[in-house]
Amino acid sequence: MNPKSGFVALLGRPNVGKSTLLNRIVRAKVAIVTRKPQTTRDRIAGILTGTRGQIVFLDSPGIHKPTKALNSHMVRTACRIGEEADIVAHVVDDRPTGKGPEDAMVRGILEKIPVPRILVVNKVDRIGRSAADEMRKNLTRDDFYAASFLVTATKGEGVEAFVTALFARLPEGPAFYPEEDLTDLPMRFIAKEVIREKLFEGLDEEIPYSIAVRVDEYNEEPEKNLIRIRAEILVERESQKGIVIGKGGAFLKKVGTAARLELEKETGSRIYLELFVVVERDWSRSESMLRHLGYEPG
Ligand SMILES: Nc1nc2c(ncn2[C@@H]2O[C@H](COP(=O)(O)OP(=O)(O)OP(=O)(O)O)[C@@H](O)[C@H]2O)c(=O)[nH]1
Ligand SMILES: [Mg+2]
Structure with missing residues (x-):
């Protein structure tokens, strides 16, 4: 073949485990x-490439009632x-x-997307199999979802069946990214x-x-196997x-220290990390500050 x-978009309320699922699927953080x-x-794109083809999974901000400009952006x-x-996976967890x-908001957004919707009930380890199955039945009484899956993203249970079903539904086509790429995001x-x-x-x-967080300086010095990073942490109050x-x-x-150790593991380079804290009053309410921070308005 x-x-x-x-x-494939991963959509849902905040905290349901969309990012955990993305990392599990591409087997990388x-x-x-x-x-x-x-x-x-x-x-956040996570790219899965194999003999079956390539799926670009798109992790997304959790859908919630916006209170500030940042939330509206999200x-x-x-x-x-x-x-x-091409397909939307609606991820839910153990909360009612x-x-x-x-939920009404998520439903409204999903209704407007004219592609097949797949329900993914996550955190089955916490819900228990029979309760999760009950939840799945309740949520799939109509034909809103084309299919549904029970998964535990933290352990990987049920994830392969979900991915297999996605490949079955996607059309034949060329890969969008080189096979070694796991994301399109820069370091x-x-x-x-x-x-x-x-x-x-x-x-x-x-x-x-x-x-x-705003990275002001990111300089690779390959001859020294070193990356110099200078970042500002913005807060809103003194x-x-x-x-x-x-x-x-x-x-x-x-x-x-925690960030440096993780980035050293990720890049295989030594990291020199400098962090500064600056007060930028009410940045999360300011469209121009959001743009400045790379949170582009939609
Ligand atoms: N027990 C359990 N916890 C999980 C599972 N999947 C995710 N979590 C936990 O749920 C919390 C939220 O996970 P995230 O992956 O950040 O959730 P998210 O949907 O991306 O959240 P937002 O980015 O805020 O929208 C974390 O503490 C995860 O460890 C799971 O299968 N079982
Ligand atoms: Mg997330």
């Missing part, structure tokens, strides 16, 4: 994952990703699905995301949502700056 190819909702803010990005796809305002972007991940994991309350720096600089140092 000739190779297949196509784009392409997207950052944290315990906190609204982690992903951009279109939801618009998710909608655009849906419009790009179907009644809340976010500079990944560096920014890894720093943001370490910040998200260590910070509570609203602070993660007031954080953006009080947040103190928290991000931590007592005697302890938190910032911890973030820097």
